[in-house]
Amino acid sequence: MTEILKMENICKSYFMGEEEFEVLHNVSLSIRSGEFLSLLGPSGSGKSTMMNITGCLDVPSSGKYYLSGNDIDGLNEVELAKIRNKEIGFVFQSFQLLPRMTALQNVELPLIYTGLSPSERKKRTKAILERVGLADKLNSLPNQLSGGQQQRVAIARAIVTEPTILLADEPTGALDQKTGIQVMELFEELNRDNRTIIMITHDQNIARHANRIVRILDGYLTEREEP
Amino acid sequence: MLWESIRMSWENIITNKLRSFLTMLGIVIGVASIIALITIVQGATNSISQQVTTLGANKITVNAMGTPLKQGLNEEDMKNISKIENIKGLSPTVSTKTNIVYQDEIKEDVTVQGKNEVYFQSNTSMLQSGRSINILDIQSKNQVAVIGQDIVTALFYGVNPLGKNLIINGTAYKIIGTLAPSSGFSATSNNETVVIPYTTALRSLGVKSITALDIYLVDTTMADDTVLDIKGILNAAFNYKDNAYSVFNMGDIIASFQSMMSMMSLLLGGIAAISLVVGGIGIMNMMLVSITERTTEIGLRKALGATPNRIQAQFLIESIFLSIFGGLIGLILGSLIAYIASTLIGVAYSMQISTIFLAVGFSAVVGIIFGYMPARRASRLNPIDALRSL
Structure with missing residues (x-):
């Protein structure tokens, strides 16, 4: 399996007034295609920063980050936006669906920025929504859907562009346990279809659904083989 | 891509109908008032200059106040002026106020003007019925009169005045025609005027001189030269007392009037x-509020791959939409106001294409100028901060 993500000695620091805080210390990570990895850590451990850097929303202070072989270092905002559109599919804790748009329109959103023709977009959007089991909810607004259904729409939106990595930030955080497990089952299914998934969570039980767990604590990554 | 931005902007305007409308209101009022004011002033200008033009753009008017020795022009001076090149005809005015009588009815203080045939030739629509004063009336000093509409209604109510005898200053005049009702300023109206041959007026009205002379030109482009020639003769007639007369070139008056109105x-x-x-500031304000409200959305769009340019375009298009839309509503409203106002004032209503372009163009420019800053701010939002703001 090919390596699709590689981080080498990544540091990230923020300035709070005069003082400099280093949030990530020499983080190195390599992810191969088809892996389901969970990044496990308590709040304040630096996992949000990891997510931002992985998702190309932020750039590291030092170190190298390669995504699909591309060096992210030195890219400008427009190039980063294009990488995000092509390589990353985001799933957020609070779904982040646009309330005025139907499920169909929400899923279509990233394809608009890809530059596909409207008919092609419609075709792909429908197929993906069927894939996540929402074929009968195409024209529902987010507030007409349950939490689990909303997260399915969000997942459909994340994978509709066929991204290299599906990046999920606490995907079950706003769901009850039963629905959370259903969503995790969907992730497992997607992983069986050979999709690479990085899931950020603080919950051991959720992290266990992944086939590789990386722990983050105070900005240091540690990994041990799970039994 | 542009189409997508337009669609998204449009949807956003539609979802916030009331707010979008209130935002547009400023532009609506602005454009409406510009359209209304310009159209009304233009309509007024057109109808006033039309009235002035009917008085004759190809005309030079001489007013002779005279000197103590010489009260006005005489026929000799007229003959001298008529010899100048570029002159088509002369129409003298001999004017006085007197009482007129028909049967037992008296009308006091009526303007009686002595004119010649040229006066009627210069304006063919002047007569309503009967005939005008002709050259034979002038030569043989006939006792004939053409009367204005107010006099017709005052003295000849329900009676055809043609052929009746009107007593002016103790002498009987046969009514040969009536003047068409004239609209416009009271100063130029001849509704309350009796017109008789000027030769007759000089003989029997007790007026000894011609106080005004309308000079019709062949070629108006040479008007300035002609004015100089006329002044030469008038100087000779009044012994170089140039406060004894004044010469107006109507063309000049119309031109200066029109430039005054366009200034206005x-x-x-x-x-x-x-x-x-x-x-425009209203639009900018609303765009800034909208961006603050939609910070998360902007962050999400950026995370999904929207470039800063896309975000900027979307918000810019939204503000241009708002202002052009406001401009169009203002255009309709302004035309309506202008139409009603023009009808009330009684001037012609004419909407010009250039006014429409001006309104729409102006509002688009307002949209761009006042939308640029908010759109730029939106495009520069950091997606991380924007997503966190939820």
Whole structure:
């Protein structure tokens, strides 16, 4: 399996007034295609920063980050936006669906920025929504859907562009346990279809659904083989 | 891509109908007032200059106040002026106020003017019925009169005045025609006027001189030279007392009047433009609020791959939409106001294409100028901060 993500000695620091805080210390990570990895850590451990850097929303202070072989270092905002559109599919804790748009329109959103023709977009959007089991909810607004259904729409939106990595930030955080497990089952299914998934969570039980767990604590990554 | 941005902007305007409308209101008022003011002033200008033009653009008017020795022009002076090149005809005015009588009815203080045939030739629609004063009336000093509409209604109510005898200053005049009712300023109206041959007036009205002379030109482009020639003769007639007379070139008066009116419409338009600027600030305000509200959405769109340019385009298009839309509503409203106002004042209503372009163009420019800053701010939002703000 090919390596699709590689981080080498990544540091990230923020300035709070005069003082400099280093949030990530020499983080190195390599992810191969088809892996389901969970990044496990308590709040304040630096996992949000990891997510931002992985998702190309932020750039590291030092170190190298390669995504699909591309060096992210030195890219400008427009190039980063294009990488995000092509390589990353985001799933957020609070779904982040646009309330005025139907499920169909929400899923279509990233394809608009890809530059596909409207008919092609419609075709792909429908197929993906069927894939996540929402074929009968195409024209529902987010507030007409349950939490689990909303997260399915969000997942459909994340994978509709066929991204290299599906990046999920606490995907079950706003769901009850039963629905959370259903969503995790969907992730497992997607992983069986050979999709690479990085899931950020603080919950051991959720992290266990992944086939590789990386722990983050105070900005240091540690990994041990799970039994 | 542009189409997508337009669609998204449109949807956003639609979802916030009331707010979008209130935002547009500033532009609506601004454009409406510009359109209304310009159209009304233009309509007024057109109808006034039309009235002035019917008085004759190809005409030079001489007013002779005279000197103590010589009260006005005499026929000799007229003959001298008529010899000047470029002159088509002369129409003298001998004017006085006197009482007129028909049967037992008296009308006091009526303007009686002595004119010649040229006066009637210069304006063919002047007569309503009967015939005008002709050259034979002038030569043989006939006792004939053409009367204005107010006199017809005052003395000849329900009676055909033609052929009746009107007593002017103790002498009977046969009524040969009536003047068409004239609209317009009271100064130029001849509704309350009796016109008789000027030769007759000089003989029997007790007026000894010609106080005004309308000179019709062949070629108006040479008007300035002709004015100089006329002044030469008048100087000789009045012994170089140039306060004894005045010469007006009607063409000059029309031109200066029109430039005055266009200054006026520019000035009013400028004042109305201030409200457009205020409307623009309203749009900027609303865009900034909208961006604050939609920070998360902007962050999400950026995370999904929207480039800063896309975000900027979307918000810019939204503000241009708002202002053009406001401009169109203002255009309709302004035309309506102008139409009603023009009808009330009684001037012709004419909407010009250039006014429409001005309104729509102006509002688009307002949209761009006042949308640029908010759109730029939106495009520069950091997606991380924007997503966190939920």
